[in-house]
Amino acid sequence: MTTTPRQAVATTQTALGLPRGTDERFSGYGAMGVPYSRGHYLALRDMLASSVGPAYRAIWHRDPSGSWTIFTTADPDVSCPRYFGSATAVEQVPAIDVTWRNNWSLDVSMGTRLSWRMVLEATSATRAMTSMGGAMPAWAWNSDAVLAAMGPMASTVLQSGRIRLHGRTPNGQAFKAAPLQVWRVVSGDAHVDGGDCGPVGSLPTQASLADFWLPQRGLFFVGQARFSGPEQASVAPHLAEERRE
Structure with a gap:
């Protein structure tokens, strides 16, 4: 089943x-990323366990001009902006709410500023x-x-553009991503600050934040992530947010 x-x-x-x-570790779920035809991009992180702070939720939003904002329910120093x-x-926002409609669809809201519905499926x-x-042993997810x-391999199988599971974040820390379970985001609607993001659809150019590439087709995941600490951060790589492969 x-x-x-x-x-x-x-x-x-x-x-x-x-x-x-002994590195900085997180476990949780969310939308790895969902692109929209009008140039918006949304991602959800619901980190249920963290080695550096409390559980938290975060919304990543890219507007059509290419500018990103991370909304987080925790102190930025112990959540996504740390990296x-x-x-x-x-x-930092008071709350981000997640409500499941059924086994395959959910609503995400952030006060009056965000209303986001996702419909998922297994392919x-x-x-x-x-x-x-x-099938992978735990040690493999920690192997560069x-x-x-x-x-x-994931890029080829999922047909979602370039995917990197390790590299450097904009702040310079090394990251390792372990998406243990994956589903496709096939439809849904999103409104940000009163604006309609339009239907789900790939961006003209794939978006990235340093070595972290955002998928060109919507993906939902359950998994884990590792980061080196700030004291181990190298000089951040070029921060161009949209690059061709």
């Missing part, structure tokens, strides 16, 4: 802990990636060599 996204998230909320290690804030505006490609993720090989 296929595990639905809602079931996977429920399991994650009770069973998925932090991976072992990506040098390339984005940052705003042959996402099932293949989820099976691969479930393995992740370097998996990125191009």
Whole structure:
């Protein structure tokens, strides 16, 4: 029986802990990214466990001009802006709400500023990636060599543009991403500050934040992430947010 996204998230909320290690680690779920035909881009992070602070939720929004804002429910120093804030505006907000309509669709809201509905489905490609993720031993998700090989493979299988599972963030820390389960975001609508983002659709040029590339087709995930600490950050790579492969 296929595990639905809602079931996977429920399991994650009770069973998925932090991976072992001494680096900065997170476990949770969300929308890896969803592009919209009018140039907007949205991502959701619901980090249920963190080695550096409390659980939190964050919304990443790219407007049609290419400017990014990260909205976070936690102090920016212990949430997404800790790693990506040098390339984005940052705003701490009181709450981000997630409500499941059924096993395959959910609503995300942020007061009156964001209304976002996502409809998910499993495809042959996402099932293949989820099976691969479930079969990999824990040590492999912490291996640069393995992740370097998996990125191009995931790009080919998911047909979502360039994907990198390790690299450098805009703030200079190393990151390693472990999407253990994956689904496609196939439809839904989004409104940001009263504006309609339009239908789901690829951007003219794929967006990135340093080495972190945002998928050109909507993806939803359950997984984990690792980052080196600020004291280990190197000089941040070029921060061009839209680059061709």
